[in-house]
Amino acid sequence: MKKQELAYHLHCREGDVGRYCLLPGDPGRVPMLADLLDEPREIAYNREFRVMTGSLLGRAVTVCSTGIGGPSCAIAVEELHELGADTFLRVGTCGGIDTSVMPGDLLIPTGAIRFEHTSREYAPIEFPAVPDFGVTAALVDAAERNGAPCHLGVVQCKDSFYGQHRPETMPVGDELLRLWRAWKNLGVKGSEMESAALFVISSALGCRAGAILHTVWNQEREASGQDTPPASDVSRACLVAVDALREIIRSDERHD
Numbered sequence: 001m002k003k004q005e006l007a008y009h010l011h012c013r014e015g016d017v018g019r020y021c022l023l024p025g026d027p028g029r030v031p032m033l034a035d036l037l038d039e040p041r042e043i044a045y046n047r048e049f050r051v052m053t054g055s056l057l058g059r060a061v062t063v064c065s066t067g068i069g070g071p072s073c074a075i076a077v078e079e080l081h082e083l084g085a086d087t088f089l090r091v092g093t094c095g096g097i098d099t100s101v102m103p104g105d106l107l108i109p110t111g112a113i114r115f116e117h118t119s120r121e122y123a124p125i126e127f128p129a130v131p132d133f134g135v136t137a138a139l140v141d142a143a144e145r146n147g148a149p150c151h152l153g154v155v156q157c158k159d160s161f162y163g164q165h166r167p168e169t170m171p172v173g174d175e176l177l178r179l180w181r182a183w184k185n186l187g188v189k190g191s192e193m194e195s196a197a198l199f200v201i202s203s204a205l206g207c208r209a210g211a212i213l214h215t216v217w218n219q220e221r222e223a224s225g226q227d228t229p230p231a232s233d234v235s236r237a238c239l240v241a242v243d244a245l246r247e248i249i250r251s252d253e254r255h256d
Contacts, residue, residue, distance in 0.1 A: 007079040010064065011044035012051055017083040018060030020245055023076065023090045025194060027065040029234060033091060034063045036242040048072055056242070057249050066090075069159060070118030070197030077201050087248065088202060089135065090211035091241045093234060094155060094192040095164075096218030097183055104231035106150040106240065107189055107213040108139050112196035113156040115179070119200035127203070129157070129196040135210030135248060142244035143212070148236050153189035155213070157196035164191060165219070190215060212241050 006013055022033050027050035034040035037054030040063075044051045048067030053060055064080060066073040077088060094107055101107060112129040114120070119129060143150040158164060167176040183191075195211045202209035214237040221228040 007083060009046060009075050010049050010051055010079045011046045012079070012083055014083055016043045016051070016053060016062075017080055017085055018053055018055075018062045019085055020056070020059060020061045020087045020249065021080050021085045021089070022061065022063045022241055022245065023066050023073070023088055023198070024063070025066055025068055025092050029091070029238070030063045030065050032235065033238050033242065036238060037061050037063070049076060056246055059249050061245065066194060069193045070116045070157070073194045073197050074118050074201055077198060077205070081205050081207060086207045087135070088198060088207060088209040089139070089241050089245060090195060090198055090209070091234075091237055092192060092194060092211065092213050093216050094190040094213040096190050096215050097156065097220055098151070098153070098187060098189045099218065099221050099224060099226060101151050101189055101215050101218055102149070102221075103215050103217050103228055104149070105215045106143055106148050106237055107155065107215055108136060108143065108150060108152050109155045109195050109211050109213070110136065110152050111154045112199055113154060113183065113188065114196045114200070116157050116159045116193070116196055118197040122200050122204045127200065129199040131199050131210040132202070132208035134251070135208050135244075138244040138247045138251075139210055139212050139240065141247065142240045146236070146240050146243060148240055151189050153187065155195055156183050156188050156191045157193055158191065159193070161193070184220065212237050212244070
């Protein structure tokens with residue numbers, strides 16, 4: 001595609017985007033994250049992509065929503081990278097799989113199951129979807145500093161929300177249920193829709209990426225009769241993500 005003055009989907013231009021990017025899925029969470037930065041301003045809002053840029057420790061930081069799923073996440077990361085970004089922190093939500101993961105807990109992926117298709121257009125399936133170690137370590141440290149209940153482990157990434165929640169209605173339901181049992185037996189912590197694409201695309205582009213997820217619900221706890229009240233407040237994940245990014249910026253300054 002011919003390079004344009006404005007990014008095709010994000011409607012941003014050079015100078016609008018910082019090196020560091022926070023990536024919520026929901027456009028409604030963009031102001032929540034931007035308010036944790038200094039002097040945030042809205043840059044653009046097109047389709048599912050809402051973009052605001054502020055600063056942290058004097059460095060430009062951009063918050064950009066990615067919508068739901070790998071395809072729109074890939075568009076955001078590709079266009080942000082073309083505008084100069086190289087560090088991405090996904091701040092999202094997930095459903096728990098492992099019954100130790102309670103609604104309201106934070107989950108920091110150490111890897112992602114590529115049960116989606118977007119990442120396959122960047123790397124063969126044998127290539128692992130793993131986050132940057134330094135970014136992940138910064139997120140873990142920030143969660144500990146903030147006293148946030150936090151789990152580390154593998155997440156499953158899929159393309160169909162209802163393939164997970166209504167597998168019995170799908171023509172391939174038997175296969176979906178078989179794989180779900182495998183994820184449980186392998187100790188997978190949670191399920192979401194974007195991290196696998198983010199991790200693989202970032203590897204392909206030579207960028208850094210990590211993710212922190214707020215657990216909304218755990219269907220396996222409910223299925224086993226355990227208490228699992230839904231938790232919708234994502235503010236703690238936002239605070240931890242910004243705290244982690246502050247440490248990443250400090251580390252970069254020490255090594256520049």
